[in-house]
Every structure is written in C-alpha cells, then in structure tokens.
Amino acid sequence: MENSGLCRAHTNIALIKYWGKRDENLFLPMNSSLSLTLDAFYTDTKVTLEPTAEADTFYLNGVLQGEKETQKIANFIDLFRHEANNNSRVKVESYNHVPTAAGLASSASAFAALSGACRDAFNLELSTEVLSTFARRGSGSATRSLYGGFVEWNKGIDHDSLSSHAIPIDAADWDVAMLVIAVNTGEKKLSSRVGMKQTVETSAFYPAWVESAEKDLIAIKDAIQAQDFIRVGEITEANGMKMHGTMLGAIPPISYWEPESVKAFQKIQEIRAQGIPCYVTMDAGPNVKVLCQGSNIEKIKKILLKDFKPDQLITSGVGSGIQSLKLSDWTY
Known part of the structure; x- marks a missing residue:
C-alpha cells in the first residue's frame, strides 16, 4: 500500500x-x-x-x-x-x-x-x-x-x-462574502516577491506603511469582534490602497493596476453610493476583490454585469481550513 x-x-x-x-x-x-x-x-x-x-x-x-x-x-x-x-x-x-x-x-x-x-x-x-x-x-x-x-x-x-x-x-459566518472581478488572469509580469523586495528597499513610503498596517490590524480585529461589516470594509479598502501607494513610491514605481482595475474600483464606489456596502481590495495583480455581504452579492453582480462579462465575475463564500482527504477521493 x-x-x-x-x-x-x-x-x-x-x-x-x-x-x-x-x-x-x-x-x-x-x-x-x-x-x-x-x-x-x-x-x-x-x-x-x-x-x-x-x-x-x-x-x-x-x-x-x-x-x-x-x-x-x-x-x-x-x-x-x-x-x-x-x-x-x-x-x-x-x-x-x-x-x-x-x-x-x-x-x-x-x-x-x-x-x-x-x-x-x-x-x-x-x-x-x-x-x-x-x-x-x-x-x-x-x-x-x-x-x-x-x-x-x-x-x-x-x-x-x-x-x-x-x-x-x-x-x-455573519453574511460575509467576496466577489472577484477577474480583470486579467494571465501570469503577471512582476512577481510578488520581486515587487515586495523592491518596495521595501526603495519606497520612501514603506516605513509609514508598516506602522499604519499594525494599527489597521488592531482596528479590524475590533470591528470583526463587533461584527461591524461596514467598519471591516472601510479598513480593508484603506489598507489595500495604502499598500499600492507604497509601490508607487518605489524606484522605479510599481503598479499592478490595469484600466479595467480602475473601472472596477469606480463601479464599486458607485454601487456603495447607492447604499449597498461593498469594498475593494487588491493584491499584487490587476484583479479586484470586492468584500461584500452574501445577501447582497447577487445584486452587486447584476449591476456589474453591465460593464463586465459573466465569466469575469466570480462569487465566493467563506472557505474552510485544510482538509485531509481519503485516497478514494482522488479522482484526477
């Protein structure tokens, strides 16, 4: 065996x-x-x-x-x-x-x-x-x-x-969800590891980022404990934008954004202005992640379908931790 x-x-x-x-x-x-x-x-x-x-x-x-x-x-x-x-x-x-x-x-x-x-x-x-x-x-x-x-x-x-x-x-488990706007799922030109190292070594904004991120962590944990979704979303969006700001301060400047990333961000701001809580975050890549409530996710998706293709919009609930599977489950 x-x-x-x-x-x-x-x-x-x-x-x-x-x-x-x-x-x-x-x-x-x-x-x-x-x-x-x-x-x-x-x-x-x-x-x-x-x-x-x-x-x-x-x-x-x-x-x-x-x-x-x-x-x-x-x-x-x-x-x-x-x-x-x-x-x-x-x-x-x-x-x-x-x-x-x-x-x-x-x-x-x-x-x-x-x-x-x-x-x-x-x-x-x-x-x-x-x-x-x-x-x-x-x-x-x-x-x-x-x-x-x-x-x-x-x-x-x-x-x-x-x-x-x-x-x-x-x-x-309190109505938390995420919608991914897949702007470009191709391999990015600059890896996270390279971009990270370049930012740390050259961005004048970086020291302030570290200090700010530690404060954001304390604040978001308090908001999670209170199940304050709007506060969680506000901190999430601000923290992500600050991270990308440090990259723009690198030498040479780094940007993972693409025109459709900007469009997606603007659309989420418009949806939020309509009274639907939803907040943007982005990692080292052009794809936009939208933190939202599960009860609103289909409504947000329907609005976004006016500007994005159906296969660009991926909805997700909350995932579980790692699972050890049985060998009989291996069907690949």
Missing part, C-alpha cells in the same frame, strides 16, 4: 496586507496580517513517498514540471524530510483550481495543501499551528490558508520560537 497524503486547501485574500519580509529565507514578515479564506478557489495535492526513486517529481494540473519548478518544491519538502528523518523522494501531484500567478493567491492554497499532504505522507504529528510555520516557508500567505474564516498571521519574533504562525480569529 502506498504511503501517501492527500490534502485540499483554499485560497485566502488578505484584508490587512502582508507586503515585505524582514527575513527573505525564513519568510518572516515586516507586519502581521489578516485574511479571509474563500471557498471558490482551492488546490488539491497528493504526495506519495517513493523510497526507491532517485529524484522528486512534480506534476501540476497533470503536466510534469521542469527542473526549476521541481527543485523549488523539493527544497520545501526537505523541511518535512528533515522533521521525519526520512529521505524518501516523493511524487507530487497538484491540481490548482486558481489561476496561477494572477494575484488570486494561488501560492497560498498550493503550499498550504502541499504542507498538509506532506504531514500526512510522512506521518508527522504536527498541530495546525505548527504546520502553519512550515507552510510559511513555501509562501508567506500560505500560513493563513490552513484555517477558515478570518485568520491572522502573527509576524512573530523569529523562526525558532515558532511565533510567526497563523491564528484563527473568527468563523466569518
């Missing part, structure tokens, strides 16, 4: 953004962040131990990946091999139900699912909190995809203390 692990993880969208590392190798962030896990986008990953194999293999959406992509995955899996004291090579099969590298958090669900599958394949007894410190080493935002609802990534002190980990904050 093969020794395998199979896991599903959903993406998350940061409401209080993570933008900037204080340690590039350990993925320790400059500031703590907070996200909402979504059920519309997810990754399923199967990891199979192959003790007699000479090298790892990595299949993404059924396609065998090249040396560069496979080595990145192999380096990450080394963390689990070391923890388990097991040097077995592995076969990784991953199916991404998220457009890759389009600012829709594909790396978050990908490394969260890979983390869970590795934990199961190597038979490691790791709590979800500790597992989040492993997931973080693959993609910072992956640490948050291990939980559902609203999730905080505590920036922590260092790696050895395991203090930089994810914390579930709230189930978000």
Whole structure:
C-alpha cells in the first residue's frame, strides 16, 4: 500500500496586507496580517513517498514540471524530510483550481495543501499551528490558508520560537462574502516577491506603511469582534490602497493596476453610493476583490454585469481550513 497524503486547501485574500519580509529565507514578515479564506478557489495535492526513486517529481494540473519548478518544491519538502528523518523522494501531484500567478493567491492554497499532504505522507504529528510555520516557508500567505474564516498571521519574533504562525480569529459566518472581478488572469509580469523586495528597499513610503498596517490590524480585529461589516470594509479598502501607494513610491514605481482595475474600483464606489456596502481590495495583480455581504452579492453582480462579462465575475463564500482527504477521493 502506498504511503501517501492527500490534502485540499483554499485560497485566502488578505484584508490587512502582508507586503515585505524582514527575513527573505525564513519568510518572516515586516507586519502581521489578516485574511479571509474563500471557498471558490482551492488546490488539491497528493504526495506519495517513493523510497526507491532517485529524484522528486512534480506534476501540476497533470503536466510534469521542469527542473526549476521541481527543485523549488523539493527544497520545501526537505523541511518535512528533515522533521521525519526520512529521505524518501516523493511524487507530487497538484491540481490548482486558481489561476496561477494572477494575484488570486494561488501560492497560498498550493503550499498550504502541499504542507498538509506532506504531514500526512510522512506521518508527522504536527498541530495546525505548527504546520502553519512550515507552510510559511513555501509562501508567506500560505500560513493563513490552513484555517477558515478570518485568520491572522502573527509576524512573530523569529523562526525558532515558532511565533510567526497563523491564528484563527473568527468563523466569518455573519453574511460575509467576496466577489472577484477577474480583470486579467494571465501570469503577471512582476512577481510578488520581486515587487515586495523592491518596495521595501526603495519606497520612501514603506516605513509609514508598516506602522499604519499594525494599527489597521488592531482596528479590524475590533470591528470583526463587533461584527461591524461596514467598519471591516472601510479598513480593508484603506489598507489595500495604502499598500499600492507604497509601490508607487518605489524606484522605479510599481503598479499592478490595469484600466479595467480602475473601472472596477469606480463601479464599486458607485454601487456603495447607492447604499449597498461593498469594498475593494487588491493584491499584487490587476484583479479586484470586492468584500461584500452574501445577501447582497447577487445584486452587486447584476449591476456589474453591465460593464463586465459573466465569466469575469466570480462569487465566493467563506472557505474552510485544510482538509485531509481519503485516497478514494482522488479522482484526477
């Protein structure tokens, strides 16, 4: 019987953004962040131990990946091999139900699912909190995809203390939803990692961003506890715009916006002016995410259909944390 692990993880969208590392190798962030896990986008990953194999293999959406992509995955899996004291090579099969590298958090669900599958394949007894410190080493935002609802990534002190980990904050089961306006799902020209590093090193606005983000985190957690949707939305939108402002201050300036991103933002402002609470956030990509109430999501979508195509509008409820699946569930 093969020794395998199979896991599903959903993406998350940061409401209080993570933008900037204080340690590039350990993925320790400059500031703590907070996200909402979504059920519309997810990754399923199967990891199979192959003790007699000479090298790892990595299949993404059924396609065998090249040396560069496979080595990145192999380096990450080394963390689990070391923890388990097991040097077995592995076969990784991953199916991404998220457009890759389009600012829709594909790396978050990908490394969260890979983390869970590795934990199961190597038979490691790791709590979800500790597992989040492993997931973080693959993609910072992956640490948050291990939980559902609203999730905080505590920036922590260092790696050895395991203090930089994810914390579930709230189930978000009070009419919270998100609508994604897919402006461009192609791969972005400038990766998040490159854009982040450039911003930290060159933007005069960056120090103020870090200080402001920490204050935003405190404020949004208070608003979540009070289930004050409008306040949560206001803080979300302001924080996202401030992050993009730091990029415009980089040398040379960075912008992930496209003309349709601007149009989407303006349309959401118009809808909000009609009395429907909805708020924009954007990550390192042109696609616009709209934080809204589930009871209003179809109404917002209907208005947006006047300016956007149906396949550009993706609605999502709140996603769950990672799930270990049965091998019989693997139908790819």
